[in-house]
Amino acid sequence: QVQLVESGGGLVQAGGSLRLSCAASDRIFSTYSGAWFRQAVGQERELVAVTNWNGTRTDYADSVKGRFTLSRDNAKNTMYLQLNSLRPEDTAVYYCAATFSGNTFYHRPHEFHYWGQGTQVTVSS
Numbered sequence: 001q002v003q004l005v006e007s008g009g010g011l012v013q014a015g016g017s018l019r020l021s022c023a024a025s026d027r028i029f030s031t032y033s034g035a036w037f038r039q040a041v042g043q044e045r046e047l048v049a050v051t052n053w054n055g056t057r058t059d060y061a062d063s064v065k066g067r068f069t070l071s072r073d074n075a076k077n078t079m080y081l082q083l084n085s086l087r088p089e090d091t092a093v094y095y096c097a098a099t100f101s102g103n104t105f106y107h108r109p110h111e112f113h114y115w116g117q118g119t120q121v122t123v124s125s
Contacts, residue, residue, distance in 0.1 A: 002026045002114045004096050009119030012086055016123070020081040022096030022116055030074035033101035036081045037109060038092035038121075045109050048094070049081065052105065059105065064090075086123045093118040 003025040012018055020036070035050035049070035051058040058070050067086075072079040079096060097112035106112065 002029055002032070002098060004029075004098060004114055004116035006094065006096050006116040006119040009094060009121045011122045011124065014087055014123055014125050016086050018083045018086065018121060020083065020094055020096075020119060020121075022079040022081075024077040024079075024098065027074075027077055029077045029098055031100065032098040032114075033104075033106060034070075034072055034079045035097045035106070035112060036070060036079075037095045037097060038090075039095070039118075040092040043092075045095070047107050047109075050105065050107060051079075052101070057105065059107070083121065086121075088123045088125045090121060091123050092121060094121050 005023045008020040031053050033052055036048040037045050038048050039045040049060045051070050055072045067084050069082040095118045096116045098114045099112045
């Protein structure tokens with residue numbers, strides 16, 4: 001069982017930046033696909049970004065392309081999400097997720113087995 005713990009959320013003004021971290025409890029995380037999802041109040045959970053096990057391929061939601069960057073440091077069992085040029089519509093609880101995916105690239109919440117507890121990001125206008 002892999003445990004994921006997010007940190008780095010907070011309140012920021014529009015145009016500001018945050019860096020989210022996701023620390024995994026087991027080094028098997030380095031073999032897993034990792035992703036960040038977000039869920040705003042009253043909305044469904046949506047994919048923000050996803051990467052393969054070694055970070056050589058990453059997909060982003062259109063709404064965050066050019067503003068957010070997903071990276072991972074497998075030596076530290078940690079994944080990051082750099083959020084730049086934040087907008088009020090980025091306000092949500094951000095979750096990290098992971099799953100063993102082999103050569104498959106997953107994008108939907110139900111395809112991920114391990115989840116963190118979430119961290120709140122609030123962007124004021």
